[in-house]
Amino acid sequence: MITLITGGAxxxxxxxxxxxxxxxxxxxxIATSRIEDSEMADRVMLxxxxxxxxxxxxxxxxxxxxxxxxxxxxxxDCMTVLSSNIMFDLTKDMxxxxxxxxxxxxxxxxxELIDLMEAIREQDKHLIxxxxxxxxxxxxxxxxxxxxxxxxxxxxxxxAALSDEVTVLFCGLPLKLK
Numbered sequence: 001m002i003t004l005i006t007g008g009a010x011x012x013x014x015x016x017x018x019x020x021x022x023x024x025x026x027x028x029x030i031a032t033s034r035i036e037d038s039e040m041a042d043r044v045m046l047x048x049x050x051x052x053x054x055x056x057x058x059x060x061x062x063x064x065x066x067x068x069x070x071x072x073x074x075x076x077d078c079m080t081v082l083s084s085n086i087m088f089d090l091t092k093d094m095x096x097x098x099x100x101x102x103x104x105x106x107x108x109x110x111x112e113l114i115d116l117m118e119a120i121r122e123q124d125k126h127l128i129x130x131x132x133x134x135x136x137x138x139x140x141x142x143x144x145x146x147x148x149x150x151x152x153x154x155x156x157x158x159x160a161a162l163s164d165e166v167t168v169l170f171c172g173l174p175l176k177l178k
Contacts, residue, residue, distance in 0.1 A: 002117055002127045004160050007169035009132060014077050016169055017128045018051060026071040027055040030064060030116075032082040047077070061085045064112055065119040072125050076116070079131035079159065083109050083152050097147045106151045110158055117162060131156050133168065 003020070007013045021027045029051055033043070048057070058067035061082060067074065076082070087105045091097050097105075113129070120127040135153045140146045160166045166178040 001165070002120060002129070002163045003165040003167065004129045004131065004156075004163040005167050005169065005174075006131050006133045006156060006160075008136060011169040012172035013130050013132075013169050014047065015050070015172070016167070016174055017075055017077065017130050020128060021055075021073050021075060022052075024073045025052070025054045027052070027073040027075065028067055028069065028071045029055050029057045030067045030074060030076040031057055031059045032061060032076065032078060032085065034061075034081075034085060061089075062112060064116040067116070068119050068123065068125065074116075074120060074125060074127045075130070076127065077130040079109075079113065079129055079155065080134070080152060082112070083155055084148065086112070087148055087151060091144075094144075096143060102147055102151060106154055109151070109155050113155070113159055114162070117159075129159060129163070131159070 005013050005017050031047075051057075056069070056071065058064075060067065064076070086109050090105050090108065091101060094101070117127065132152070133156065134149050140149060160178070163178065165176065167174045167176050169175070
């Protein structure tokens with residue numbers, strides 16, 4: 001079973017996703033953030049403190065299927081940060097990102113997620129993917145931001161199509177879409 005949870009920033013996605021596994025002990029939290037400053041360190045600490053100590057944490061951006069172990073339940077938080085990490089890795093020195101490179105970034109992100117999803121399905125495990133819906137606000141005035149928004153929107157569409165369930169959160173309230 002694969003579930004995608006989406007919504008805006010601070011809409012309650014992570015809290016909701018974690019609540020779906022609240023009675024489980026064999027959970028792996030796949031953390032995609034990179035701690036590069038004190039703000040991110042504080043955010044990671046807050047996230048870690050909200051999870052049960054029995055949950056295993058796997059940190060990574062690539063080869064996510066390596067997170068799979070004996071546990072039955074997996075929570076990837078989040079596709080948004082995963083996508084920005086991969087985009088940065090592939091385009092960090094660019095001021096303009098051409099269409100071909102955009103397609104390469106999108107394909108790289110999707111391949112990482114699809115590999116994980118396929119491995120989860122093959123082993124009859126459960127996966128929750130958390131992502132942000134970044135296309136609901138104003139159009140960014142900066143090229144790189146628009147490219148990121150467009151790539152993440154396409155990735156979200158592909159992962160939603162491949163998921164068994166899709167839920168969106170607004171103001172902490174879940175609305176099941178699929």
